[in-house]
Amino acid sequence: MSDIERADEAHGQAGTTLAKPGGGVPDRFENPGLPEHRHRMGDTDPAAARRAERQVAFFLLLSIIGSIGIIVSLVGIKYDDSFERISLSTKAIGLSMFVSLFALGVGAVHWAKTLMPDDERIDYRHRQRGTTAERAEAVAILKEGAAEAGLGRRPLIRNTLIGALALFPIPAVFFFRDTGPLPGNSLSTTMWEAGTYLVKDPEGGRIRAADVSIGSVVHVLPEGIEEAESVLNEKAKSAVLLMRLDESELMQKSAEWGVDGTVAYSKICTHMGCPVALYEQQTHHLLCPCHQSTFDLTQDCKVIFGPAKRALPQLPIAVDDEGYLVATDGFDEAVGPSFWERG
Structure with a gap:
């Protein structure tokens, strides 16, 4: 018996199964499954959830203040043909825009990481267009997700989010105002x-x-x-x-x-x-x-x-x-x- 045959026999006695073409996955490879779910503080502690809710609302309010700051900077700082006034206006607009965008982003990320559903799920691929029943189920899932997001149960976040999103595009009106009227003569x-x-x-x-x-x-x-x-x-x-x-x-x-x-x-x-x-x-x-x-x-x-x-x-x-x-x-x-x- 050759050394290679002896090695194969030793492996076989040890219980090792070699993969062969067309043989599929050996039985010894088992699906490890998902790791154990780690609950967040907001999932188990109502006080932590309320604290996170207030933190999200704080960032959304900060975004509102930033949006108002953009408008104030555009309207309140008048040009007088001096570079100092132009520099002041530009810096004020930039700082306010940073606060508005950054706070809105941080609030959204913090909300997603602390309060939105955190369960692991597996979705298997299927045909691009589902059946009528599947489409109805998808709508139901979306409605369920909206309910799980807690907008109905968390009016503080809902109201501040509406305020932040409502005010955020308003400064664009003032920016567009500066592009007109047409120069004419x-x-x-x-x-x-x-x-x-x-x-x-x-x-x-x-x-x-x-x-x-x-x-x-x-x-x-x-x-x-x-x-x-x-x-x-x-x-x-x-x-x-x-x-x-x-x-x-x-x-x-x-x-x-x-x-x-x-x-x-x-x-x-x-x-x-x-x-x-x-x-x-x-x-x-x-x-x-x-x-x-x-x-x-x-x-x-x-x-x-x-x-x-x-x-x-x-x-x-x-x-x-x-x-x-x-x-x-x-x-x-x-x-x-x-x-x-x-x-």
């Missing part, structure tokens, strides 16, 4: 007009045409913008990029509206209004970093890639008697994103 009117000098942003100071070298890009604003009634709004509309390249590379319109290859275009992307801030000197492409809309400076800032649908508006410029760059007119079309009433 407000984007068609900027501080740029004939005779307005170009000044550097942010340091200020008029710009001499001779100081703009080929390949350079200068961030520009209209002179006197700091005296505007709403400085931030005017800066958002009037920001301009000033660039110079070889005049032979420009199309006719760009060349005629520029000075010796120096041209000025709106800095506001025509897709979503992000600042177009990247200039590729070698390709003469302007890139919006938000959604990668790309404009070709040699083709009157035509869109060559990305979601934007129209070219950047050009600002016509000239040189005064002292050599400073000055606008000869405003933009010939609305700056920024397209909208229905854009003329």
Whole structure:
């Protein structure tokens, strides 16, 4: 008898059953079943259940306070064109939104872990659509689950949950309010007009045409913008990029509206209004970093890639008697994103 046969015989005498093809699972492998259920404190102690109920209600009330805080932050903190007020409003909205969402989530999780049914069950797979009796049974199970959730027996949780869920979407109304009304002609009117000098942003100071070298890009604003009634709004509309390249590379319109290859275009992307801030000197492409809309400076800032649908508006410029760059007119079309009433 070989060593392998002796080993097989020894295993057989020890009671070991080897699995064979088509033989199924050996008898010695038994279904271990589910582990013993561990009851939670809330399942066995009514006082613990009431304490958990109050804790859930506390978090839901905290969520309500957070939702109210969002509304108060949106309505109560008025902008006055100062970055401090904008920063305060943004922080207050963010903090209130965090409290509202976090408390609602913690309350829901704590409710599920301490008060909702905790029994282990096994559901076997069946056909996707059940029979009429099975569907009726499913409805009954859902109703049973709703009853077991304790909403009927726990009015404190039910009422605070209703309050939290009712108030939670209300701040969205105030957010949507800020998206309207439609801009109408407000984007068609900027501080740029004939005779307005170009000044550097942010340091200020008029710009001499001779100081703009080929390949350079200068961030520009209209002179006197700091005296505007709403400085931030005017800066958002009037920001301009000033660039110079070889005049032979420009199309006719760009060349005629520029000075010796120096041209000025709106800095506001025509897709979503992000600042177009990247200039590729070698390709003469302007890139919006938000959604990668790309404009070709040699083709009157035509869109060559990305979601934007129209070219950047050009600002016509000239040189005064002292050599400073000055606008000869405003933009010939609305700056920024397209909208229905854009003329």
